[in-house]
Amino acid sequence: MTNPSLLILPGDGIGPEVMTEVRKIIDWFGAKRGITFDVSEDLVGGCAYDKHGTPLHDDTMAKAQEVDAVLLGAVGGPKYDNLDFSVKPERGLLRLRKEMDLFSNLRPAQCFDALADFSSLKKDVVAGLDIMIVRELTSGVYFGEPRGIFEEGNERVGINTQRYTESEIDRVARSAFDLAMKRGKKLCSMEKANVMESGILWREVVTEVGKDYPEVELSHMYADAGAMQLTRWPKQFDVIVTDNLFGDLLSDLAAMLTGSLGMLPSASLGAPMDNGRPKALYEPVHGSAPDIAGQGKANPCACILSFAMALRYSFDMGEEATRVEQAVNKVLGDGVRTADLLNEEGITPATTAEMGDAVIAAL
Amino acid sequence: MTNPSLLILPGDGIGPEVMTEVRKIIDWFGAKRGITFDVSEDLVGGCAYDKHGTPLHDDTMAKAQEVDAVLLGAVGGPKYDNLDFSVKPERGLLRLRKEMDLFSNLRPAQCFDALADFSSLKKDVVAGLDIMIVRELTSGVYFGEPRGIFEEGNERVGINTQRYTESEIDRVARSAFDLAMKRGKKLCSMEKANVMESGILWREVVTEVGKDYPEVELSHMYADAGAMQLTRWPKQFDVIVTDNLFGDLLSDLAAMLTGSLGMLPSASLGAPMDNGRPKALYEPVHGSAPDIAGQGKANPCACILSFAMALRYSFDMGEEATRVEQAVNKVLGDGVRTADLLNEEGITPATTAEMGDAVIAAL
């Protein structure tokens, strides 16, 4: 039997720092649990542009297609703000999503007990919160054609196209229903069917797919009402399914409800490969945080928990995933805090490495 | 001198009830302040469809173009959910916005002192909050062509088009900068320039317009980060300018931060007419709330405050507007509460009419 393979793309900003801690966890699994991964590492984003003039080299793309799972840190930074659109760091990430066809983006928004006070929302509104947003990730206005900036008369016009086919909606809806079946059996689909025809088709297809999941309680909400309801009483939701652009805003909003962005992982899944595993990319929800990069201040938990998601969704090691999640929980319970998890003065925050070491110790 | 003219469109659901209270205020201005409006009333939304088979009759459209200001209640309801897209209640509202060319939608999110406890956010996060979202209202994906549901191969595809010209961005940006000049001189523009070319053009044009407003501190944020920052610490913002779709979500999110949706008005403004007044439509942010319609439970304050915005922006009666706003504030301070402003049991809420009467008394 060959070892499971993992491509690590630390990327920019705090990406490399948090990934260093994940490698400690991976090493721990090899040494203590006899679970060895074939790990390779490569560039994505601004650092890839610096070296190759492109945010994702073709060789890296090819490698990503071959491995069992990709683990990504973060991309982007002010240094690259004025690059041409086509070579911006984000294009590297978007190319990975598109060419690996990772249509189902799982974004859990979970409030850790030890951190419930840290949210801008009242404690009773968020304590115990555990929702999952399933965001379509390979279509919609992110990729639709025509797109660009064109001359029209004597001025310019900026155009992007929102586009969804029935089969694109069908497959992401199924992945959301499947998840709902494993959780609270409630699914809320969000679009703007009152304004957009693509939303009408979305609602129709999701309703149709729902007939195959009679046990799941399906509801529909306009995305603006969804933003409101997430803010008002997020615990009314279990699983939410929505398109690429609404999902971008709503999952970030949901993440912020928990008050601890530095804690949130994500998984982007595609169709099953020959070995039965889905194509998969895992990444923390937080960005590259250039303001604190290289200072040992970053919280590695979101990236560590992204690796836990990889254990669960790519490698069928649900128990090992839970082990990692519980270790993180224990460390939080013990009061270990990186700077982002502290709102009082006078306490010395844990460094990135100290946080990683504490998780190892808790394992 | 002719009286200022006002077209009232109560619409559906709780629209007629809350508008009844506004008419009391209008009558009060005639009787006590010698300010008389020429008021006419007509149908929009589902009730217009019931009578005419269209959510906005051409005659009503023509009237709206002639008056100094339109005051609208709300449109929509479950009764109309299965109507064809082209005659849904919302199309009436969208036609008004488009044909009156109301490109600048002002959506204040203000937290009333007496209601700060009512938010799902912590009191210190929202107390004293006073931000203004300027949403582009006549273009973008709401109106762009091509749009529809088409056959493609052997499946259907739903398409909408995000489209912004330089001049469309320019004019809404100017209205936002003008507002910022009258407020805290800070403007944050939100788009997804990292993913959408229309966002790149948006950012470019807003930056260019900013050169005419050197006193205003301009910043840019991706819309997903904007959703996060609004949730985390909304008081960092003064004025926000964004496109039609992002504005739909972000302004609803901002409204919900205050915890009192039943209190929030809006103004939609177009270009100046011959008399120098902008084309204008005023409406509460809340919807038609069919679940409580006809029961005297609705909070009329948002609609009353929309009328106050009309006094300020259409009729140059800033002092009278402040008078109405202060009356509403006083009533809240006195503890008068409709059901939506109560979270304890055992207190009998004020009815819609009682709330309206209390405002009159406070005037």
Ligand SMILES: CC(C)[C@H](C(=O)O)[C@@H](O)C(=O)O
């Ligand atoms: C970095 C950016 C392209 C990306 C997106 O817009 O999808 C990010 O915001 C996300 O949510 O993963």
Ligand SMILES: CC(C)[C@H](C(=O)O)[C@@H](O)C(=O)O
């Ligand atoms: C009713 C609906 C068409 C409308 C919109 O989407 O613009 C509403 O949500 C709003 O924000 O005014």
